[in-house]
Amino acid sequence: MSKFFEGERLEAAVAKIAEYPQKRSAILPLLHMVQDDLGYVPRDAMREIAALIDLTPAEVLGTASFYTMFRFEERGKHLVSVCGGISCMLLGSHELYRKMLDHFGVASHGTTPDGTFTFELMECAAACGGAPAVEVDYLFFENVGPDEGVKLLEDIKSRGLEAVHAERGSVTAPLSPGAVEAIEAGPSPRTADPRAQSPEAMS
Numbered sequence: 001m002s003k004f005f006e007g008e009r010l011e012a013a014v015a016k017i018a019e020y021p022q023k024r025s026a027i028l029p030l031l032h033m034v035q036d037d038l039g040y041v042p043r044d045a046m047r048e049i050a051a052l053i054d055l056t057p058a059e060v061l062g063t064a065s066f067y068t069m070f071r072f073e074e075r076g077k078h079l080v081s082v083c084g085g086i087s088c089m090l091l092g093s094h095e096l097y098r099k100m101l102d103h104f105g106v107a108s109h110g111t112t113p114d115g116t117f118t119f120e121l122m123e124c125a126a127a128c129g130g131a132p133a134v135e136v137d138y139l140f141f142e143n144v145g146p147d148e149g150v151k152l153l154e155d156i157k158s159r160g161l162e163a164v165h166a167e168r169g170s171v172t173a174p175l176s177p178g179a180v181e182a183i184e185a186g187p188s189p190r191t192a193d194p195r196a197q198s199p200e201a202m203s
């Protein structure tokens, strides 16, 4: 298997490591670098990170597995995260999740056979005021009913959209006709990386 950190990726990793007084402090940015590119963090990439920042592979795995945002198995093109928190559950998120799974014929936390969607039930997404909340590739949708949720995913699928982009913030409350257009437009350069957003951009 070819290495992940080669060429430009290796240069970016070295530059990132140089931003920190201790190499090991770059562990999370390096993990994100892998996941942003591949959609998950393979074991081999964790070994590479360990070598780059002088940790053991077990230490990298131990850190990565602490955070629920990191995935260790290949996933579909789009990650659909339905909030299973109490507010969303009371307002029907489990019914929404079940409807999506049944519609696409996939098990909970599974991936559709064509690799378009991977589903997950997540903890409170901190959007309780807009429950039930759904994220598609970390883009929020609020007040999503079962039929609306299925329609949203069908729209994404039928348009063959590349990764729905992670521009955090409520896009639709409830889903509006402009929702998928907003997705299609993609991220603005300023907000391409959700972790780089200013608080103003997230309000």
Ligand code: FES
Binding pocket: 083, 084, 085, 086, 087, 088, 089, 123, 124, 125, 126, 127, 128, 129, 131, 132, 133
């Ligand atoms: S319970 Fe769903 S966003 Fe908080």
